[in-house]
Amino acid sequence: MEKNSTQYTTDAAALARLHKIKMFVLDMDGTIYLGDRLFPFTKGFLERVRQKGGDFCFFTNNSSKNREAYLQKLSSMGIHIPPEKMLISNDVILRWLQKHHPGESCYVVGTPALREDFAQAGIPQQKEADYVVLGFDTTLTYAKLCIACDLVRAGKPIYGVNPDLNCPVEGGFIPDCGSMAALIKASTGVQCEFFGKPSPHTLDYMLSQTGCKPEEMAVVGDRLYTDIAVAAGTAVSSILVMSGETTPEMLSQSEVQPDFVFADLGQLAQCL
CATH class of the missing domain: 3.40.50.1000 (HAD superfamily/HAD-like)
Structure with a gap:
């Protein structure tokens, strides 16, 4: 299956659900950047969320660094957030x-x-x-x-x-x-x-740290077995972006399926 054969979310009723999301919990590696390269659409997505009256925070499973290191990395990429918006496994x-x-x-x-x-x-x-x-x-x-x-x-x-x-x-x-x-x-x-995504401990942590109701939150990421699975069976929405680990073959064969699929945060921003 080729990359462009992925069935991205286009259904109007499904997309209408996005407008109810107040908090986007964003994965990092493969979602907003790759290595030390910020994706060109990331800042535009964050600005779009703000324009629509929503909010965002980041959550990474990557336990090789601590919160301070991630805050510094984001700052070096031109993304400045308070410490409470940087959640970590x-x-x-x-x-x-x-x-x-x-x-x-x-x-x-x-x-x-x-x-x-x-x-x-x-x-x-x-x-x-x-x-x-x-x-x-x-x-x-x-x-x-x-x-x-x-x-x-x-x-x-x-x-x-x-x-x-x-x-x-x-x-x-x-x-x-x-x-x-x-x-x-x-x-x-x-x-x-x-622990980390997809542990229920992590979903509880996300909800407690953000103060959101489950139906007001969406977890956004590039991995089916962590980012998407953490929201499975709950009222929290899951949004898969194909900018990182998941291939079309992996998506079609997975038992874990997202609520929404987009090429990247840029395409998601266009639907908000």
């Missing part, structure tokens, strides 16, 4: 761990930015830990994997910050947290419990 799992594992120690397989988020949250980190947290670790080493696998084999629970298999970058994809979790499962036989 790190915060979802931290909030859950503070409630369900108070006072316990953690072994974090993650970047320095993720480990710093845990430190700031007051969660002790050590090798002989009570549980393991796996993030999108762009600093992954064999030694880290060995420690994590030993802990899991000893019966310690393992939590994944996000389930994404790949992270889109300019020129292709790189392995993400979900792929690293698959390696650990192959060694230990234990599957991570994932």
Whole structure:
């Protein structure tokens, strides 16, 4: 199936639903930018949302960085937002761990930015830990994997910050947290419990942070199994953009289907 054979949303009744959306929760990688390149239609979409009296925020599953890094990246691209509009999977799992594992120690397989988020949250980190947290670790080493696998084999629970298999970058994809979790499962036989999109924990976090009713919110992204699946079976709308990971073949074969499909944010903006 060719790219231009994708059936984009054109039905008038369906498009009318878009006008009821007050909050667009936007994915980042593959949706508003690719790598360090901002898509040319992104700023126009944001301005269109403002013109129509709506609002937006960003949510990323990418746990290799923290909120401050994403705010700086957006600012360098000319998008200036307050911190409360930058939502991240790190915060979802931290909030859950503070409630369900108070006072316990953690072994974090993650970047320095993720480990710093845990430190700031007051969660002790050590090798002989009570549980393991796996993030999108762009600093992954064999030694880290060995420690994590030993802990899991000893019966310690393992939590994944996000389930994404790949992270889109300019020129292709790189392995993400979900792929690293698959390696650990192959060694230990234990599957991570994932947070981030599409976890219900994440949808609850989005709604609580924005103060929106489910029917007033739309999640916009390029991945069926995260961005679209997080809204499945709820009153939250899902909008797939074909500017990132999803191909027409993937869309046609997926059990998870979006409420709306557009080529990119530029085409979506034209329908608002």
